[in-house]
Structure formats: C-alpha cells, structure tokens
Amino acid sequence: MxxxxxxxxxxxxxxxxxxxxxxxxxxxxxxxxxxxxxxxxxxxxxxxxxxxxxxxxxxxxxxxxxxxxxxxxxxxxxxxxxxxxxxxxxxxxxxxxxxxxxxxxxxxxxxxxxxxxxxxxxxxxxxxxxxxxxxxxxxxxxxxxxxxxxxxxxxxxxxxxxxxxxxxxxxxxxxTMIDTLMANMPRFKKPEGELFEQLQPQSYFVMTMHRPANVDQEEKLKEMIDAIMKGTKGLPVIFPVHPRTAKNLQNLGINDPNLHMTDPLSYLEFNYLVKNAKGVITDSGGITEEASVMNVPCITLRDNTERPETIELGTNELVGTDPKKLPPYLEKLMNNQWKKYQGIPMxxxxxxxxxxxxxxxxxx
Missing domain, CATH: 3.40.50.2000 (Glycogen Phosphorylase B;)
Known part of the structure; x- marks a missing residue:
C-alpha cells in the first residue's frame, strides 16, 4: 500500500x-x-x-x-x-x-x-x-x-x-490548477446581486490587488486606481477586495462610480466573471494562468513573474508597478489588439x- x-x-x-x-x-x-x-x-x-x-x-x-x-x-x-x-x-x-x-x-x-x-x-x-x-x-x-x-x-x-x-x-x-479550471468550467455561475445582473459579457474588467507593493503605499495605490479607471473608459471594474485593501481605499477617498468593490467571491463565481470579462488587471500569479487558458487579456501589476510562460504563450503582459506604464496597455486592450492564447504544453x-x-x- x-x-x-x-x-x-x-x-x-x-x-x-x-x-x-x-x-x-x-x-x-x-x-x-x-x-x-x-x-x-x-x-x-x-x-x-x-x-x-x-x-x-x-x-x-x-x-x-x-x-x-x-x-x-x-x-x-x-x-x-x-x-x-x-x-x-x-x-x-x-x-x-x-x-x-x-x-x-x-x-x-x-x-x-x-x-x-x-x-x-x-x-x-x-x-x-x-x-x-x-x-x-x-x-x-x-x-x-x-x-x-x-x-x-x-x-x-x-x-x-x-x-x-x-x-x-x-x-x-x-x-493541476488548469485541471481544476477545465473540470469546473461548465459549473461556473454568475454571482448573485443587481450589480452582476447588469454586467454584459466583454464589457467590464475584473481586478485583484493584494501585494503590499501595490496596496500599502497610499499615494501610489491612488495613482494606480486613477490610471486604471481612466484607461478603462467608463466600463465597470469589479474589484473583489481584501478588507485591509478596502480600508486603505476608503482612507484615500477613492469613490469612482465605475469601481465596484465587492466581498471576496467563491471559485466558481470569480472565474465566471473572469471568463466573461473584457480583461483582468491583477498582481496574482494564479489568475494569470487561468486568464491565459480562457483567452482573456491579462495585465499584471508586478515587476517580475514566476510564470513567464503566461507571457510567452498566454495572454499575460507584465506591466510593472509604475502607474505611468499602464495607459498604453489599456489602450491596446480597449482597441481589441491584445495577443491570443497560443496553448501552453501539458x-x-x-x-x-x-x-x-x-x-x-x-x-x-
């Protein structure tokens, strides 16, 4: 045995x-x-x-x-x-x-x-x-x-x-993360609530941010959110948010009508939103893998990645943590000029x- x-x-x-x-x-x-x-x-x-x-x-x-x-x-x-x-x-x-x-x-x-x-x-x-x-x-x-x-x-x-x-x-x-993604894709479900009912496929963004480099420096966080909201041109941005980050954002007085901070979502609900999104803006490694396989444009707000295959063969771009670098990427995404998923072996x-x-x- x-x-x-x-x-x-x-x-x-x-x-x-x-x-x-x-x-x-x-x-x-x-x-x-x-x-x-x-x-x-x-x-x-x-x-x-x-x-x-x-x-x-x-x-x-x-x-x-x-x-x-x-x-x-x-x-x-x-x-x-x-x-x-x-x-x-x-x-x-x-x-x-x-x-x-x-x-x-x-x-x-x-x-x-x-x-x-x-x-x-x-x-x-x-x-x-x-x-x-x-x-x-x-x-x-x-x-x-x-x-x-x-x-x-x-x-x-x-x-x-x-x-x-x-x-x-x-x-x-x-x-194995992709095993789970593929096994559960038919079971993805729309989160409940009026906000989610109003979302149209490919006409909103999903955002996640949790790394201290992005969320703990208040001025930089405000600059980054401003750049995201400007570059997404009035489309809803859904941000399932960690309580600590939510507190930082409230202290900064960030209150854009198109930025929707929600409670953390379940696996099936979150990936439903990613699959149907115009794009994903994140500082998480795992989400870059899932977004790539679902052929959803992905912008990573980090200076390095341990998953370079998501950039070489996936839909991920490493933009960095400087808000000034973000606009050209968002412009490309909004103009539907983003690269497609090429297939990652195995x-x-x-x-x-x-x-x-x-x-x-x-x-x-």
Whole structure:
C-alpha cells in the first residue's frame, strides 16, 4: 500500500490538490494499492473555507486541520512544523506532497525530510528571482530538499537542471490548477446581486490587488486606481477586495462610480466573471494562468513573474508597478489588439492523472 499525505495551507492550494484527490480516488477504484490523507495546515483561516467550499471542489473535508494560522511568518512556520510532526508520527506516509509556495509548503517539506519521508513538490522549479517575496524563499528552500518535482513548464525544468537536480527527479506533468479550471468550467455561475445582473459579457474588467507593493503605499495605490479607471473608459471594474485593501481605499477617498468593490467571491463565481470579462488587471500569479487558458487579456501589476510562460504563450503582459506604464496597455486592450492564447504544453486538464501514474511507477 502506497500511503500519500497531501498538504494544503491556503485556499488556492486546494484548487491544486482537488484534481490529485480525484485521480487517486479513480486509481483506488481501479484496484491500485493507494491511500491518502488530506491535511489542512490551517495557515489561512477563511470563513469561506466551509463545507460548501469542499463541496464546490467535490473533495472530502480534510482528515486533519493543524490550526497553524495567525502570527508572524516565523510563528506560523513553527506552529505548522510542530503540528505536522505529530501528524506524521501518528500517520507515517511513504510520500508527502506539497503544492505551490506558501508557508505551509516550506514548513511541511522540512518536517517530512527531518523524519526521512520523501517529499514531492507540485509546481517545483518556478522562480521570480525576487527575494523580497516570501513565496520565492519558500520555493527555493522547498526545492532544495525535494525528492520529486512535478513541474508546470519547460522553464521550470531548466531552472531545476541549472541547480543540478538529476533528470530522474524532474517530472514535467503540466498544471493541476488548469485541471481544476477545465473540470469546473461548465459549473461556473454568475454571482448573485443587481450589480452582476447588469454586467454584459466583454464589457467590464475584473481586478485583484493584494501585494503590499501595490496596496500599502497610499499615494501610489491612488495613482494606480486613477490610471486604471481612466484607461478603462467608463466600463465597470469589479474589484473583489481584501478588507485591509478596502480600508486603505476608503482612507484615500477613492469613490469612482465605475469601481465596484465587492466581498471576496467563491471559485466558481470569480472565474465566471473572469471568463466573461473584457480583461483582468491583477498582481496574482494564479489568475494569470487561468486568464491565459480562457483567452482573456491579462495585465499584471508586478515587476517580475514566476510564470513567464503566461507571457510567452498566454495572454499575460507584465506591466510593472509604475502607474505611468499602464495607459498604453489599456489602450491596446480597449482597441481589441491584445495577443491570443497560443496553448501552453501539458496544460490540458490531465496533469493530476500524470502525477498519480508517476507516483505509482516510482513507489510500486
């Protein structure tokens, strides 16, 4: 029996893990000697992470919640490591699978290796080159002790080769986030409420902003919002907003009738809006992947990206954090002159199957 522990710490991690659960369940049905435990580290406490959330993704509720949320990054890392060590001692697996680049990814990979348990990193090898981002530290440390890398792109493979990892540890499988996107596309649903009823396809924008570089400097944030509202020429801009960002915006007195700040939306609702939008303006990495595959123009308000394939083959453009650079991009988008999605290799909705097949091959 191959025992696998799947680790998730934040909401996007569950999107990456859901297809792996489905692929494992399918193999178990076929008679494979495989079992799994789903561990939620509790890194992000999110009131939307209720039974409904797991129901939406069609996955079981976690077998364990480590309650590792709150505090500084160091406190969080320590709390997750202490709790995950107890979990592994009580339920020792053959393989721990970590995903993405959150604090839990780092904490659980270190804990597993110290107990001499193999670690696989889904999305291994991606790099932004920006050491001011906590996520970059998490990626570098996790990859340095990982046994098997399940990679999303040839760029990630080359990053790992340059670091000297053997070819036998690098498995190019694609992107599980896109598995989830493709599986759920028929189920996307319009959010409820008068605002959403009035939206016409391809005649509004979706915006997300959460990175401190964008939201914590008040004057710069005001300048950026002004540039966005000017460049979108009166089209509605839907901004599902973090409470902290909402507070910053209120303090700045930003009150444009076309800027609609909403509560955070569910996965199915948010992606419904993205799929039907004229364009997306974001500082999130994952959204650039989803927008690209849905062929929706995407503007990234960051100076670097760990997902360059979304620029080379996707619909994403890296504009930077200077509001003055934004107008020509918005003008191009408004004039329908944006590039089209060219297809990213292996982003085909079958990544999780390839991961589980590889695990069976390695650990049989």
């Amino acid at each position: 191959i025992k696998v522990t799947l680790v998730a710490g934040a909401r996007p991690n569950f999107m990456k893990i859901a297809p792996m659960i489905h692929a494992i369940q399918a193999k178990i049905k076929e008679g494979s000697a495989l079992s799994f435990r789903l561990v939620h580290t509790g890194q992000h406490y999110d009131k939307k992470m209720s039974g409904d959330f797991f129901e939406q993704l069609n996955i079981p509720e976690p077998d364990a919640n480590l309650g590792g949320g709150g505090g500084t990054q160091a406190e969080q890392t320590a709390a997750i490591m202490v709790a995950f060590e107890k979990e592994l001692l009580a339920h020792r697996p053959d393989l721990v699978i970590v995903v993405g680049d959150v604090t839990s990814t780092l904490a659980c990979s270190i804990t597993a290796k110290k107990l001499v348990v193999d670690v696989a990193h889904v999305e291994g090898g991606i790099r932004s080159g920006d050491l001011s981002m906590p996520e970059e530290i998490n990626r570098m440390v996790t990859d340095s002790i990982t046994d098997h890398f399940f990679t999303t792109s040839e760029i990630a493979n080359n990053n790992l080769r340059k670091l000297g990892f053997p070819e036998s540890s690098i498995h190019f499988v694609g992107n 982003w085909d909705g079958k990544t999780a199957e390839r991961i589980v097949d590889k695990i069976l091959e390695i650990y049989r």
